[in-house]
Amino acid sequence: MTIGRLNRRGFLALTGGLAATAGLAACGGSGSDDGLKLIGVADQKKALDELTKAYGKVSFNTSYAPTDQVQSSVRTQLGAGNAPDIHVVYPGNGSAMSMVQISDANLLADLSDQAWTKKIPDGFKAAYQNKGKTYIFAAGSSVIGAIYNKKVFTEVGVQPPTTWPEFLAVCEKIKQAGKVPIALGAQTQWVTQLITYALVPSTVYAKDPDFDKQMAAGKASFADSGWVDALEMYLDLQKRGYFNDNPNGTTFEQQTSMVGTGKAAMAIQVSAVLPDFRKAADGADDLSMFVVPGADKADDVWIPAGIVVGLGISARSKKLADAKKFIEFLGEQKNINAWSEAVACVPFVRDSSSKIDPVLEPFLPFMENNKAVPFMDQAWPNAEVQPAHFAVVQELLGGKTTIPDALAKLDQTYRKS
Amino acid sequence: MRGRTRRFLLPPWWFAAPALLVYAVVVLYPSGAGVVYAFTDWTGIGDWSFTGFDNFGKLWSDDAARGSLINTLLLTVAIVLVQNGIGLLLALGVHARIKSRALLRVVFFAPAVVSPVMVAFLWKYVYNPAPDEGLNGLLGAVGLGGWRQDWLGNPDLALWSVAFMVVWQFAGYSMVIFLAGLESVPDNLVEAAMIDGAGRWQRFRHVTWPLLAPAVTVNIMLSTIGGLKLFDQVYAATNGGPGYASETLSTVLYKQAFVFGNYGYSTAIALVLALFVAAVSLVQVHFLRGREVTLA
Numbered sequence: 001m002t003i004g005r006l007n008r009r010g011f012l013a014l015t016g017g018l019a020a021t022a023g024l025a026a027c028g029g030s031g032s033d034d035g036l037k038l039i040g041v042a043d044q045k046k047a048l049d050e051l052t053k054a055y056g057k058v059s060f061n062t063s064y065a066p067t068d069q070v071q072s073s074v075r076t077q078l079g080a081g082n083a084p085d086i087h088v089v090y091p092g093n094g095s096a097m098s099m100v101q102i103s104d105a106n107l108l109a110d111l112s113d114q115a116w117t118k119k120i121p122d123g124f125k126a127a128y129q130n131k132g133k134t135y136i137f138a139a140g141s142s143v144i145g146a147i148y149n150k151k152v153f154t155e156v157g158v159q160p161p162t163t164w165p166e167f168l169a170v171c172e173k174i175k176q177a178g179k180v181p182i183a184l185g186a187q188t189q190w191v192t193q194l195i196t197y198a199l200v201p202s203t204v205y206a207k208d209p210d211f212d213k214q215m216a217a218g219k220a221s222f223a224d225s226g227w228v229d230a231l232e233m234y235l236d237l238q239k240r241g242y243f244n245d246n247p248n249g250t251t252f253e254q255q256t257s258m259v260g261t262g263k264a265a266m267a268i269q270v271s272a273v274l275p276d277f278r279k280a281a282d283g284a285d286d287l288s289m290f291v292v293p294g295a296d297k298a299d300d301v302w303i304p305a306g307i308v309v310g311l312g313i314s315a316r317s318k319k320l321a322d323a324k325k326f327i328e329f330l331g332e333q334k335n336i337n338a339w340s341e342a343v344a345c346v347p348f349v350r351d352s353s354s355k356i357d358p359v360l361e362p363f364l365p366f367m368e369n370n371k372a373v374p375f376m377d378q379a380w381p382n383a384e385v386q387p388a389h390f391a392v393v394q395e396l397l398g399g400k401t402t403i404p405d406a407l408a409k410l411d412q413t414y415r416k417s
Numbered sequence: 418m419r420g421r422t423r424r425f426l427l428p429p430w431w432f433a434a435p436a437l438l439v440y441a442v443v444v445l446y447p448s449g450a451g452v453v454y455a456f457t458d459w460t461g462i463g464d465w466s467f468t469g470f471d472n473f474g475k476l477w478s479d480d481a482a483r484g485s486l487i488n489t490l491l492l493t494v495a496i497v498l499v500q501n502g503i504g505l506l507l508a509l510g511v512h513a514r515i516k517s518r519a520l521l522r523v524v525f526f527a528p529a530v531v532s533p534v535m536v537a538f539l540w541k542y543v544y545n546p547a548p549d550e551g552l553n554g555l556l557g558a559v560g561l562g563g564w565r566q567d568w569l570g571n572p573d574l575a576l577w578s579v580a581f582m583v584v585w586q587f588a589g590y591s592m593v594i595f596l597a598g599l600e601s602v603p604d605n606l607v608e609a610a611m612i613d614g615a616g617r618w619q620r621f622r623h624v625t626w627p628l629l630a631p632a633v634t635v636n637i638m639l640s641t642i643g644g645l646k647l648f649d650q651v652y653a654a655t656n657g658g659p660g661y662a663s664e665t666l667s668t669v670l671y672k673q674a675f676v677f678g679n680y681g682y683s684t685a686i687a688l689v690l691a692l693f694v695a696a697v698s699l700v701q702v703h704f705l706r707g708r709e710v711t712l713a
Contacts, residue, residue: 068675068676071675072676075461075462075675078462079680096461096675096676096677096678102462104463105460105462105463106463107462107463186570187570187655187658187659189658245546246546246570246571247570248567248569248570248571248572248658248659249544249567249570249571250546250570251541254547382677383676383678384677387672387676391658392660394658394659394660395572395659395660395661398570398571398572398659398662400659400660400662
């Protein structure tokens with residue numbers, strides 16, 4: 001009996017003690033100063049490791065995760081009111097963690113009074129600003145083009161093409177030489193969109209630069225636009241046998257390895273993943289990029305250039321002033337340059353000290369001559385259109401739908417909100 | 418007198434209060450709040466308003482949700498039948514007096530303790546579409562090159578490839594439950610049947626099988642619930658693709674909430690799924706319990 005009572009008392013003391021400790025730990029967590037809390041996506045780690053260290057004025061508590069994990073965890077934290085001080089934000093609209101969607105819910109701090117915001121080029125304002133206010137810092141833009149293996153091109157004896165017929169001819173020669181012309185890892189869903197994105201600037205925006213506005217006004221549709229041509233060109237590449245077998249069962253990692261090892265000649269990809277391709281290749285210099293020419297005449301070719309994923313400040317941050325100072329620091333030219341170099345993108349504002357990855361040089365004239373358009377999803381009104389695009393491309397590659405049905409589905413999804 | 422003693426021995430109800438409180442805060446409150454959100458247009462952030470039964474109406478007319486319901490039912494039926502069929506055969510096999518049966522039991526059960534996400538990644542290697550890799554490589558090596566497939570990339574196959582992966586992982590789990598059932602079949606009954614001249618099949622059909630009924634009930638119910646809720650394996654192996662070919666109710670509700678930001682609608686799907694699972698389980702238990710026999 002005594003032992004029983006002692007045990008019970010001991011048990012109560014133990015659980016009480018544990019509860020008290022847990023409670024104190026919880027209080028300690030919210031009250032103690034463990035620096036600015038920053039959650040980014042994995043792509044940002046290299047740049048931010050460097051820049052948070054260089055800043056030195058405050059300590060940081062940083063963590064990074066892949067896009068889908070960050071999307072769900074940060075958004076949940078935003079909803080619960082305990083978002084990190086600084087967190088990943090996607091430019092423009094079109095995803096659940098995009099600048100427009102979060103700033104519309106009044107959860108992002110206004111950065112408009114910072115000096116760097118005055119230098120945002122007009123063409124990029126939609127990516128950074130909502131209703132005239134700037135809510136996201138991003139270092140610059142990445143492009144979509146063909147990442148190609150120079151050794152394979154030399155071996156086959158072909159040069160980067162400048163028109164669509166030339167592009168097809170290059171692919172044909174590579175195929176004849178027994179190599180896969182274009183590696184496509186369409187099982188990784190975001191990879192499915194890149195060929196459409198590479199072509200649509202030429203088939204849609206070169207002819208009608210205001211296409212996004214007309215879509216928003218309900219005066220245009222995917223099904224009745226150059227999107228039809230882009231998807232026909234996409235499927236034509238498949239029909240001609242220019243992709244690897246079974247693209248729907250092939251992953252991004254397999255795609256990078258095919259190009260890196262020279263089994264395939266190229267992959268149509270976003271420049272932000274150049275580091276992954278370089279890792280898969282024998283030497284970084286084996287790879288370069290060229291513009292995917294989506295038109296019959298070189299003059300009619302336009303390119304996709306989208307602002308890269310950036311950072312925003314939680315409007316409810318208790319360390320708003322500190323967080324803003326850090327973003328102001330990131331907006332200094334040398335830091336914009338450093339970030340851009342780390343992710344292989346073109347800084348949104350440049351000076352003589354800006355170093356641009358040489359493989360991106362073919363893209364610069366297009367950006368300077370206003371022949372570049374943001375990635376299409378950044379102007380889409382809800383987060384469902386982009387995944388619907390992934391799905392219909394997989395269905396098209398798998399022969400499960402037709403182009404008119406696929407685009408009707410996209411139109412229907414676009415009009416949902 | 419007896420009643421009074423029993424009442425005296427019962428602890429006062431408030432002894433359960435701390436546990437009930439924790440249960441209420443951790444389980445009941447969030448579930449209740451979830452039910453409320455199913456009737457709103459909550460996006461996870463910002464304001465929301467009540468929209469009545471709109472979300473449920475949308476569920477009815479949403480092609481993706483309907484397609485995923487069909488996929489979920491197909492997957493569940495396939496998993497329940499094949500997983501339990503193989504589980505039963507394995508159990509009968511390792512129940513016999515064979516060499517190294519303990520080792521075999523461990524080997525067959527091992528996949529069940531691995532995280533489903535790990536299993537999915539493992540099978541992504543097995544299902545590599547390249548002709549000289551994984552399963553395709555094996556088929557080629559044994560002269561069945563014509564059977565090579567794009568296992569996860571072919572919209573007609575992806576769902577069944579996922580189902581096979583799940584069966585591979587959990588057949589051993591069903592086996593363990595059947596084994597427990599087999600252990601409880603008294604040897605003397607089997608021997609008596611043998612003396613009466615019953616053959617191997619007759620002994621199984623008329624003695625073992627009826628007495629296995631409780632294990633069958635448990636296995637069918639667990640695999641049905643597992644199938645209806647299937648998420649990890651699908652998400653990691655195909656993410657619902659190609660297109661919508663392997664989308665299940667769970668992946669749709671995850672995407673609606675965390676990718677599209679439609680928390681209200683997602684909660685409505687979750688509520689319907691929960692009620693559906695509960696209803697199916699109740700019906701199953703009712704029918705399966707009815708055929709259970711006891712040793713009188």
